[in-house]
Amino acid sequence: MYYDTKIIHKEWITHDVLRLLLEKPKLFKYTIGQAIELSIDSLESFKHFAPFTLTSTNEDDFLEIIVKVYRQRNRLTFWMSELNLDAKIIISEAWDSYEYKGDGVFIAAGSGITPFLPMIRNLSKTNRLGDNVLMYANKKEEDIILRDELNELLGVNCINVLSREVSDSCESGRIDKEFLKSWVTDTNLFYYVCGPESFNDNIKEHLLSLGVDGDKIQVAY
Numbered sequence: 047m048y049y050d051t052k053i054i055h056k057e058w059i060t061h062d063v064l065r066l067l068l069e070k071p072k073l074f075k076y077t078i079g080q081a082i083e084l085s086i087d088s089l090e091s092f093k094h095f096a097p098f099t100l101t102s103t104n105e106d107d108f109l110e111i112i113v114k115v116y117r118q119r120n121r122l123t124f125w126m127s128e129l130n131l132d133a134k135i136i137i138s139e140a141w142d143s144y145e146y147k148g149d150g151v152f153i154a155a156g157s158g159i160t161p162f163l164p165m166i167r168n169l170s171k172t173n174r175l176g177d178n179v180l181m182y183a184n185k186k187e188e189d190i191i192l193r194d195e196l197n198e199l200l201g202v203n204c205i206n207v208l209s210r211e212v213s214d215s216c217e218s219g220r221i222d223k224e225f226l227k228s229w230v231t232d233t234n235l236f237y238y239v240c241g242p243e244s245f246n247d248n249i250k251e252h253l254l255s256l257g258v259d260g261d262k263i264q265v266a267y
Contacts, residue, residue, distance in 0.1 A: 047138070047139050048136055048137065048138055048139075049071040049074055049136070049137050049138075049139075050071070050087070050134060050135075050136060051068045051069045051070070051071050051109070051134075051135050051136075051137055052068065052069050052131075052132050052133060052134055052135060053066055053067070053068060053129055053130070053131055053132065053133045053135060054067050054068065054069050054108060054131065054132075055067035055108075055131070056129070056130075056131060059112070059191060059192060060188060060189060060190070060191060061188055061189075062114060062115050062189075063112060063113065063114055063115065063157065063191050064112070064113040064115055064123075064126065064127055065110065065111075065112055065113075066110070066111050066112075066113060066126070067102075067108045067109065067110055068108060068109040068110075068111070068135055068137070069108065069109075070106070070107055070108050070109050071137075074109075074137075074139075074140075075104060075140070076100055076104055076140035077104065077140070078103060078104075078146065078164045078165055078168055079099075079142070079143055079144040079145050079146060079161055079164065079165060080099075080100055080140040080141060080142055080143055081097050081098060081099045081100060081140065081141060081143040081161070082097070082098060082100060082109075082111075082137045082138050082139070082140055082141070083095040083096065083097055083098075083137065083138035084096060084097075084098050084111070084122075084135060084136070084137050084138075085122070085135070085136045086122070086125055086126065086129065086133070086134075086135060086136070087133075087134035087135060087136050088133065088134060094122050095136075095138070096122045096123075097143075098111045098112075098113065098160075099111070099112075099143060099144075099160040099161045099163075099164075100140065100164065101160055101163040101164050102164065103164055103167070103168055109137075111160075112157065112159075112160045112163070112191060112192075113126055113127070113157075114156065114157035115127045143161055143266045144161040144162070144165070144238060144240070144264060144266050145264070146165045146168075146169075146238075147236050147264070148235075148236050149176050149177060149178055149235060149236065150178060150179075150235040150236030150237055150238060150262075151178070151179045151180075151181065151229065151230075151235060151236075151237050151238070152165075152166070152178065152179070152180045152181070152182075152238045153180075153181045153183075153221060153237065153238065153239045153240075153241075153249055154180065154181070154182050154183065154239075154240050154241060155182075155183040155184070155221075155240070155241030155242060155245045156183070156184060156189065156191075156241060156242070157191065158240035158241035158242075158245070159182060159191050159192075159196075159240070160191075160240075161238075161240050161266065162180065162238060162240065163192065165238075166178070166180070166196070166199055166200065167199070170199045175199065175200070175203075177203065178200070178203065179200075179203045179205065179229065180196065180200055180203065180204050180205065181205045181207060181221055181225075181229065182196070182204065182205065182206050182207065183207045183208075183209065183220065183221050183241070183245070184206065184207070184208060184209070185208065185209050185210040185211070186208060186210055186211040187206075187208065187211060187213055187215075187216065190206055193206070205217060205229075207219065207220065207221055207225070221249065222248075222252065223252040223255065223256070226249075226252050226253065226256060227256065230253065230256045230257075230258065233256070233257045233258045233259065233262070234262070235262065236262050236263075236264065237253055237258055237262055237263045237264070238264050239253075239263065239264065239265045240265070240266065246265045250263050250265055
């Protein structure tokens, strides 16, 4: 089933990441960690659907998506960045992407933070953040999505890791096996991983080699 909606808010939150709020269709329901397929109604010659995580919660009266914009004209995100308010959007029913199963470590790269945003927000809202940790990999500080919000929610448990810049407030390097060794102190925790496919594969391999059971590692689309 598909729903018609429209853009009600548009905001650049980094140099190449866009925050969009969509009108929430009547009867549209979803849960934290779910995603949708989205297309632009006006592009008759470009009827392409792409997946996006819903970063809002079902209690909100809007749908929020965070979009990493690629400037190639054959990419849907380029055309999304060109849209104005009230532009018509088509979305699918929500489908399962990630599920919060318990305390653990969120490991994200770039726009891979999006499935974890609604989880972290909801855990904070319900006073269940506990000792959950976020390891967040980016190239430079300017690439960090919603940095202030994540720092406010997680405090010292928000670990930003930069691969192409040195910063006093961030770790330097990559989230590799050596980096993980200092943080994977409890193999009974859950490990939530999201980023490019190669990132996901490498992190999962490292976690398994450090003694984490495969059932404790969650990797989605």
